[in-house]
Amino acid sequence: MRRALSSGTTLAAIILVAMYIVYMYSSIDVLTTENATDLLNNAAPLVISATGLTLVIVVGGFDLSLGGVVTLANVILATQTGGTTGSAAVGVLLALLAGVVVGALNGFLVAYLNVQSIAATLGTFIMCSGLALVIMPSPGGSVPEFISPGLISSVGPVPVSLLVILACVVAYLAFRRTRMGIHIFAVGLDESAAIQSGIKAAAVKFRVYLAAGLLYAVAGVMLSALTASGDPNGSAVFMVLVFAAVAIGGAKFGGGRGSAIGSILGAGVLAVLQKMLFAVGVSTFYTGIFQGAILIVAVLIGMISLRLGETRPRAVTTDQRALTGRPA
Amino acid sequence: MQTVLQVDDLTKRYGATTALDRVTFAVAKGSIHAIIGENGAGKSTLIKSLSGLQVPDSGTMRLDGELFAPSSLGESRGRGVSTAFQEMSLLGNLTVAENLSLPRLGSGRLFVRRRQYEAAAAELLAKYDLPGLSPAQRVGELSLAERQKLEIVRAVSHRPKLLLLDEPSAALPDVEWLFGLIEKIRSPELTILYISHRLAEIRDLCGSATVLRNGRVVDTVRLSDVDDGMVFTLMGGASDDQVREKRTGRTTGAPAIQVDGLRGDTVRDLSFTLHDGEILGVAALEGQGQAETFRMLAGASRPSGGTIAVGGRRSKYTTPAGALRSGISFVAEERKAEGIMPGISTLANITISSLGRTSTLGVAAGKKEYQASLPFARKVDLDERYLRMDIDALSGGNQQKAILARSLMKGSKYLLLYDPSRGVDVGTKASVYRMMREFTDSGGAVLWYSTDLSELVGICDRVLCFYRGSVVAEFPGHETDVEELLQAITGHGAGEKAGQS
Incomplete structure (x- = not known):
């Protein structure tokens, strides 16, 4: 039980369920298909980005390029003028390509040139934002129909967003069973120990940034479905929320601990919170205050339960480390 | 006799310091060969070069006669070299089985095979006598000794032809398990390079030893041909002893800091007294509890038991600020990190x-x-x-x-100096010594840890020898010498003069 509580995933799940119950009581039509679909649509971009960001956080990095890639994907789609499914496909491919390129650049800088991840990804974030303005100087345009409303509608009774979210969950669970899925935790905890265990740490980091870039681009496509138009400076709040989702999900900034499932639930918490506040009549202007507060509370609860669940490691630090606070 | 490893003129520099200086030695196949040396003698650089974690600047290594220049751990493993690192390389957030099977984690192409590697781990744990560990346990939950054993088992599990054991007993309460394991794996095909500073162990296990000092090979000896004193002389090197004015016959004042039964993570039942007007030296190899002791005295770390009395009064401070108010100043080794702003x-x-x-x-x-x-x-x-x-x-x-x-x-009335003269020039060293003398002449007291044993001998009124978290011997500064200290801090011949305080 303690162990379960100390895992961020369980905590995020509890918060999500609790919040959903409150939300259900706050409004009578919560359980309509329309409302549920709406919620899933709101959550999907957060979920996808949070999955990508979690990988980066677990491997011990930080990724601010998220906002840049999302924006870039958005303006690429909004400037596709064809209107046909074909041009939509081209747009999506270009958007994903942009994500891969930015991810590869991040990965190269961080993994092989040892640039601090915050600095490297801040740089690529600014570059992406600049490029977005070049592609689309002012908000407007519209994304192809295949994207919007295509990606926010349903396939039969099942919303596309739900499929996307489930795909993220399944993909992550599968990934956890791959070699990489274990290596990222090793590298994130202690890179030199990982190398001494035979792991090619640089390659692991590179691939993580690459995958994350791709996921951000997919998130950008889903977000564009929601907004239906382009906005070259629209992703700052979104990026902050993704970080919040990852934090609520219990990932440790600094690396070595975290789960995309937790982060996905964290994204769910933020999405439900938004809906719930709206349903009980709180002005949307207050949403941010509540989201921030939830983040802090979740992280605090996580810390407390982690401490409770912790079996104290017995004298793991060496004497030298105890003195200097850094590896000898 | 067949040579398995031949190292020639291996040199590695870090900036201005030369970690390895034309290191040359050979190791016979099937033997257990020791590498001995003090802290900073170049042992770990040698290990890293052999493990492929570091590429030497020049020189060659040959394995079974063939050139051996690994640039990654995988490469050296592929050639049959496997290392149990002193800075343990286990990952605390992974399980025992995962750690043992890194990086492959089973024979699967895409997915790992948990059942497979957990079964393999269980087999290894049984084979090498670690019944207390379970494959699915997280390594972070293990004790330091268990981690050390696991690290060794992991290295052995790669079936190397050359096994490097870097201070394999450093975290072990006794060597029984380790010796049993070595007995089990010994074969004419397996060569072990045993890096340690514990001469007693080395004598039990090894036939020959290469002695390193300041990055150079001093000598490679057959251990049956030399006595302990000779080895210590080779390790310590009396040659670069500068002539230092020794303090003799000083009488010191009232107890300044009294430590009684202090316990912590690395400190075990530690007791000593520092007097007013005294320079009390601490001699120890790395990781014998000295760092934690200093931190406790400085209020930066909380003891789990025992008492500290400052100026005759039991102290209750728990923060560095509190220690300062009690008159204790701590000068840490990492100046960049903790000292200067x-x-x-x-x-x-x-x-x-x-x-x-x-x-x-x-x-x-x-x-x-x-x-x-x-x-x-x-x-x-x-x-x-x-x-x-x-x-x-x-x-x-x-x-x-x-x-x-x-x-x-x-x-401050009391100065805690943690290796203040490490890496500073001779002139600064001299002024540090002078400052200490003046400080104590005017009634202050100094507790001083130094990695340079020869300076402790020269400057201190008394020298305490730390070993595994407690004081094992104590010598008057003017009567002892480097060899004697070295013996005591390596847990060798300790206790002869202990308990004199």
Whole structure:
């Protein structure tokens, strides 16, 4: 039980369920298909980005390029003028390509040139934002129909967003069973120990940034479905929320601990919170205050339960480390 | 006899320091060969080069006659070299089985095979006598000794032809398990390079030893041909002993700091007394509890048991600020990290802890500050012109002096110096010694840890030898020598003069 509580995933799940119950009581039509679909649509971009960001956080990095890639994907789609499914496909491919390129650049800088991840990804974030303005100087345009409303509608009774979210969950669970899925935790905890265990740490980091870039681009496509138009400076709040989702999900900034499932639930918490506040009549202007507060509370609860669940490691630090606070 | 490993002229430099200097030796196939040397002799650099974690600048290594120049751990493993690292390389957030099977994690192409590697781990744990561990257990939950054993088993599990054991007994309460394992794996096909500073163990296991000192091979000896004293002489090197004025026949004052039964993570039942007017040296190899002891005395770490009395009164401080109020100043080894405040002047660095005296109504007064700090700068031989400069612009030695001046200015009665002379030039060393003498002559007391045994011998009134978290021997500074200290701190011949305090 303690162990379960100390895992961020369980905590995020509890918060999500609790919040959903409150939300259900706050409004009578919560359980309509329309409302549920709406919620899933709101959550999907957060979920996808949070999955990508979690990988980066677990491997011990930080990724601010998220906002840049999302924006870039958005303006690429909004400037596709064809209107046909074909041009939509081209747009999506270009958007994903942009994500891969930015991810590869991040990965190269961080993994092989040892640039601090915050600095490297801040740089690529600014570059992406600049490029977005070049592609689309002012908000407007519209994304192809295949994207919007295509990606926010349903396939039969099942919303596309739900499929996307489930795909993220399944993909992550599968990934956890791959070699990489274990290596990222090793590298994130202690890179030199990982190398001494035979792991090619640089390659692991590179691939993580690459995958994350791709996921951000997919998130950008889903977000564009929601907004239906382009906005070259629209992703700052979104990026902050993704970080919040990852934090609520219990990932440790600094690396070595975290789960995309937790982060996905964290994204769910933020999405439900938004809906719930709206349903009980709180002005949307207050949403941010509540989201921030939830983040802090979740992280605090996580810390407390982690401490409770912790079996104290017995004298793991060496004497030298105890003195200097850094590896000898 | 067939040679399995031949190292020739191996050299590795880090900036100005030469970690390995034309290291040359050979190891016979099927033997257990020891590499001995003090801290900083170049042992770990040698290990890293052999493991492929570091590429030497020049020189060659040959394995079974073939050139061996690994540039990654995988490569050296592929050639049959496997290492149990001293800085343990296990991952605390993974399970025992995962750690044992890294990086492959089963034979699957895409997915890992948990059942497979957990079964393999269970087999290894049974085979090498670690029944207490379970494959699915997280390594973070293990004790230090268990981690050390696991690290060794992991290295052995790769079935190497050359096994490197880097201080394999450092975290073990006894060597029984380790010796049993070595007995089990010994074969004419397996060569073991045993890196240790524990001569007793080495004598039990190894036939020959290569002695390193300051990055050079002093000698490779057959252990049956030399006695312990000779080995210690080879390790310690009496040659570079500078002539130092020894303190003799000094009488010291009342107890200044009394430590009784102190316990912590690495400290086990530690007791000693530091007197007013005394320079008390601490001699120890790395990781014998000295760092934690200093931190506890400085209020930076909380003991789990025992008492500290300062000036005859049981102390209750639990923070560095509290220790300061009790008159204890701690000068840490990592000056860059803990000591200096970069970006501001040397003067400000000196006065920062005594601003009460140099400020008027809370505003630091430049002139007053300068005047007040001058005598302390002089005391540590810090040139006046440095006071106005940014502390970053000063050499390591001068930064060290500034930190000492700060401690003096605080008016502390007790100085805890943690290896203050490491990596500073001879001139600075001399002024550190002089400062210590003056400080104690005026009634202060100094507890001083140094990795340089020869300077402890020269300067201290008494020297305490730490081993595995407690004081195992104590010598009068003017009567002891490096060899004697070395024996005591390696847990060898300890206790002869213990308990004299």
